[in-house]
Amino acid sequence: LWQRCLTRLEDELPSQQYNMWIRPLQVAASADGAELTLFAPNRFVVDWVRDKYLERIGEVLGEMQTGALPHLRLEVGSSRTVPVAPAPAPQAANSSTAAPGGPLLTPELPESRTVAPQGEVGGARKHRSNLNTGFTFATFVEGKSNRMAAAAAQQVAENPASHGYNPLLLYGGVGLGKTHLMHAVGNELIRRNPNAKVVYLHSERFVADMISALRNKTINEFKRFYRSVDALLIDDIQFFAGKEQSQEEFFHTFNALLENGQQIILTCDKFPKEVDGLEERLKSRFGWGLSQPMEPPELETRVAILKKKAEEAKVDLPNDAAFFIAQRIRSNVRELEGALRRVIAHVRFTGAQIDIGLIKEALKDLIALQARQISIDNIQRVVAEYYKIKINDLLSPRRTRSVARPRQVAMALSKELTSHSLPEIGENFGGRDHTTVLHACRKVLELRESNPEIEEDYQNLLRTLTS
Numbered sequence: 137l138w139q140r141c142l143t144r145l146e147d148e149l150p151s152q153q154y155n156m157w158i159r160p161l162q163v164a165a166s167a168d169g170a171e172l173t174l175f176a177p178n179r180f181v182v183d184w185v186r187d188k189y190l191e192r193i194g195e196v197l198g199e200m201q202t203g204a205l206p207h208l209r210l211e212v213g214s215s216r217t218v219p220v221a222p223a224p225a226p227q228a229a230n231s232s233t234a235a236p237g238g239p240l241l242t243p244e245l246p247e248s249r250t251v252a253p254q255g256e257v258g259g260a261r262k263h264r265s266n267l268n269t270g271f272t273f274a275t276f277v278e279g280k281s282n283r284m285a286a287a288a289a290q291q292v293a294e295n296p297a298s299h300g301y302n303p304l305l306l307y308g309g310v311g312l313g314k315t316h317l318m319h320a321v322g323n324e325l326i327r328r329n330p331n332a333k334v335v336y337l338h339s340e341r342f343v344a345d346m347i348s349a350l351r352n353k354t355i356n357e358f359k360r361f362y363r364s365v366d367a368l369l370i371d372d373i374q375f376f377a378g379k380e381q382s383q384e385e386f387f388h389t390f391n392a393l394l395e396n397g398q399q400i401i402l403t404c405d406k407f408p409k410e411v412d413g414l415e416e417r418l419k420s421r422f423g424w425g426l427s428q429p430m431e432p433p434e435l436e437t438r439v440a441i442l443k444k445k446a447e448e449a450k451v452d453l454p455n456d457a458a459f460f461i462a463q464r465i466r467s468n469v470r471e472l473e474g475a476l477r478r479v480i481a482h483v484r485f486t487g488a489q490i491d492i493g494l495i496k497e498a499l500k501d502l503i504a505l506q507a508r509q510i511s512i513d514n515i516q517r518v519v520a521e522y523y524k525i526k527i528n529d530l531l532s533p534r535r536t537r538s539v540a541r542p543r544q545v546a547m548a549l550s551k552e553l554t555s556h557s558l559p560e561i562g563e564n565f566g567g568r569d570h571t572t573v574l575h576a577c578r579k580v581l582e583l584r585e586s587n588p589e590i591e592e593d594y595q596n597l598l599r600t601l602t603s
């Protein structure tokens with residue numbers, strides 16, 4: 137009966153769901169057949185299955201059974217009489233080591249690496265940490281915008297798990313140094329105590345590892361591992377939003393660590409209370425320690441960061457050049473690094489000295505974008521003018537070629553030159569659907585490739601808009 141029920145559910149459910157939640161269930165019928173017990177490997181699966189699938193399971197069983205429906209029970213455990221076989225190793229560590237050479241030369245941050253539980257075999261005392269060794273206090277430039285956060289991080293590195301500093305939560309927009317500072321604490325903890333077990337991971341990694349631990353029935357090892365650390369660094373906790381079982385598991389880990397005086401450091405892209413889909417109890421817990429905002433750096437800090445990064449890359453960056461870049465690239469440190477990287481590439485390629493002219497050349501498009509805040513309005517105006525139609529034609533429902541094509545071009549330009557989402561762009565073009573915008577972008581790309589005239593129009597418009 138259960139086998140037939142499984143086959144049926146396998147047909148009905150997306151295979152990922154089936155494999156994750158239904159396949160691990162084991163079944164045992166009572167001797168009189170009046171009761172059917174489903175065993176799940178752990179509480180999370182029990183809760184999840186009860187919520188999402190139990191009713192359907194009952195219905196399917198009902199349809200396949202002629203007599204009285206057995207009473208369905210769901211609990212943690214195993215129907216096997218023999219102990220559960222040794223679990224397969226949880227997901228292997230994808231442990232490429234941090235690229236040396238400093239963050240400037242590292243295109244992607246190692247945010248998603250983790251030490252996998254089985255890295256700890258045999259109680260070895262030497263811990264291979266997965267921290268980026270380039271992210272230290274020494275390489276972190278302090279300024280008004282991050283001074284408080286840096287001070288708090290220093291404090292935690294010197295006195296981990298002290299009252300009032302646990303958890304340490306750093307929050308703020310992208311590219312402002314949250315991950316850097318978090319690693320700096322970890323690196324300092326290890327420098328002071330080489331045996332300290334410091335584990336860094338991105339919250340998405342935590343979620344993925346937890347799910348595979350559930351699937352592989354290694355959730356207990358998973359728990360034990362995360363509870364055995366001296367410091368747990370979890371990056372970008374906003375990704376926990378909406379993932380209830382992960383939040384549940386994290387909540388327990390969190391409590392266990394706090395009770396045992398182990399340090400927790402978290403980052404988030406906004407103040408956690410403002411993250412939708414995060415449980416209230418987690419939000420309030422996150423606030424138990426110290427929360428520090430990180431702001432975009434002001435001009436002087438941007439200059440100092442550029443000078444420091446140039447020095448690390450052994451490139452001479454004159455002050456006026458640093459100011460020139462810092463005045464134009466204002467959003468965050470990651471963009472600043474990107475700009476400097478381009479300038480350096482340009483220097484290496486041309487063999488020239490860094491001066492304003494070279495920077496202008498190397499950062500042409502970036503500077504144009506920043507200098508002139510390109511808005512959808514602006515694009516519509518320029519496009520309408522170029523094709524000699526009215527702006528209203530771009531917003532109207534009319535579908536004649538003479539207005540439909542310019543409209544598509546304007547949408548594609550909006551996608552390319554502004555940071556508006558597809559729905560926002562659609563909204564600005566007379567309330568069109570985001571799929572219409574997507575279609576326009578694809579169409580324009582296709583036309584530009586097949587039709588040199590359209591490519592020329594597009595380039596002309598790009599130039600007008602960004603010069």
Ligand code: ADP
Pocket residue numbers: 239240245271275276277278282308309310311312313314315316317441469470473
């Ligand atoms: P976030 O995690 O806030 O998105 P990151 O910590 O990844 O930002 O920082 C982005 C890049 O900018 C990293 O390469 C980091 O080293 C660098 N960075 C950020 N802030 C600073 C700073 N104050 N001093 C030096 N480098 C910084």
Ligand code: MG
Pocket residue numbers: 314315316371372
């Ligand atoms: Mg980060």
